[in-house]
Amino acid sequence: MASNTATTEAVVDNHAHPTDAMFIRTAVILAVITAVEVAWSYLPWGDSFAMHAAEVGGLLIMMAFKFVIVANVFMHLKFDKKLLTGIFYGGIILAVSVYVATLATFQFFSGSDLPYVK
Amino acid sequence: MTDIAANPTAVHDTDHHDDHGHVTATGITNEKLAMWGFLGSECLLFGGLISTFLLYKTRSDGGQTPHDLYDIAFTSISSFVLLMSSLTMVLAVTAIARGDQRALRTWLVTTALLGSIFISGQVYEFTEFLNEGYGYTHSPAWSAFYTLTGFHGVHVTLGILMLLSLIGLSFKGHIPTKRAEAVEIVGLYWHFVDVVWILIFTVVYLIK
Numbered sequence: 001m002a003s004n005t006a007t008t009e010a011v012v013d014n015h016a017h018p019t020d021a022m023f024i025r026t027a028v029i030l031a032v033i034t035a036v037e038v039a040w041s042y043l044p045w046g047d048s049f050a051m052h053a054a055e056v057g058g059l060l061i062m063m064a065f066k067f068v069i070v071a072n073v074f075m076h077l078k079f080d081k082k083l084l085t086g087i088f089y090g091g092i093i094l095a096v097s098v099y100v101a102t103l104a105t106f107q108f109f110s111g112s113d114l115p116y117v118k
Numbered sequence: 119m120t121d122i123a124a125n126p127t128a129v130h131d132t133d134h135h136d137d138h139g140h141v142t143a144t145g146i147t148n149e150k151l152a153m154w155g156f157l158g159s160e161c162l163l164f165g166g167l168i169s170t171f172l173l174y175k176t177r178s179d180g181g182q183t184p185h186d187l188y189d190i191a192f193t194s195i196s197s198f199v200l201l202m203s204s205l206t207m208v209l210a211v212t213a214i215a216r217g218d219q220r221a222l223r224t225w226l227v228t229t230a231l232l233g234s235i236f237i238s239g240q241v242y243e244f245t246e247f248l249n250e251g252y253g254y255t256h257s258p259a260w261s262a263f264y265t266l267t268g269f270h271g272v273h274v275t276l277g278i279l280m281l282l283s284l285i286g287l288s289f290k291g292h293i294p295t296k297r298a299e300a301v302e303i304v305g306l307y308w309h310f311v312d313v314v315w316i317l318i319f320t321v322v323y324l325i326k
Contacts, residue, residue: 023212027204030201030204037319037324038191041326042190056325066316074207083144084150087154095165096165098165099169108173
């Protein structure tokens with residue numbers, strides 16, 4: 001019995017367990033960020049390159065922040081084996097790399113009229 | 119043993135090890151590892167669909183682009199609904215971990231309901247676009263839009279079917295605490311669908 005208790009305590013010590021309250025706080029944070037995102041997209045940014053970069057950059061940063069929060073907290077990556085984090089974020093990094101390269105091939109980032117897309 | 123009572127998730131851990139007596143080399147069950155591998159591969163699928171949309175989103179053959187017709191306020195509410203479904207899903211996982219079948223069913227039903235509301239919103243949005251004369255074959259921009267959001271909608275629908283299956287199994291008593299990982303694995307899929315929508319909402323709807 002004493003041995004079982006010790007084993008259980010070791011399991012508890014080795015894993016930080018999230019609580020329902022933590023999940024609710026996380027959901028509130030996600031909702032707030034989403035509201036900020038929508039408000040951000042409605043701001044009068046103007047046509048200059050700098051302002052456009054600020055608009056898009058801000059949206060992408062908030063998007064990435066939400067993505068990481070859901071993956072780490074709701075999907076338990078923060079509390080689970082690091083191997084799973086490697087598999088998932090490895091897939092993400094691979095996908096982003098492949099498709100950024102693909103988009104660059106089509107001159108997506110050049111600001112031109114995408115001459116290779118008919 | 120008092121520690122276990124005080125921390126229901128500790129029960130989940132011990133039961134989890136009892137249920138899967140065999141220890142894998144990774145320390146992770148094969149089912150869970152397979153789901154994570156599947157989700158990693160899904161990143162490439164949706165990456166391809168999002169990239170295609172980005173390349174074609176202005177090719178509307180003289181008509182309006184999808185961005186001209188978006189109702190951002192409506193889609194924002196849909197996004198909020200899907201985000202909250204992730205919360206109810208994770209609450210279902212913690213409910214089964216502490217052996218609370220009633221709470222499990224409540225949260226699963228709520229999650230399926232929120233997912234259904236999201237899908238209803240998507241059907242409404244598609245119907246509005248079709249009524250405006252912009253169908254799947256109108257132009258490359260609209261084909262790319264329907265393919266991307268449609269694929270996501272199919273994923274949500276499959277998730278709802280998985281949730282309904284879990285609810286049915288729970289009523290039959292086939293999801294004891296020691297099989298809590300089945301709920302967790304469906305939860306992973308559901309959260310992934312939510313994560314993909316986070317990308318789509320920003321890249322497709324908000325960025326002009």
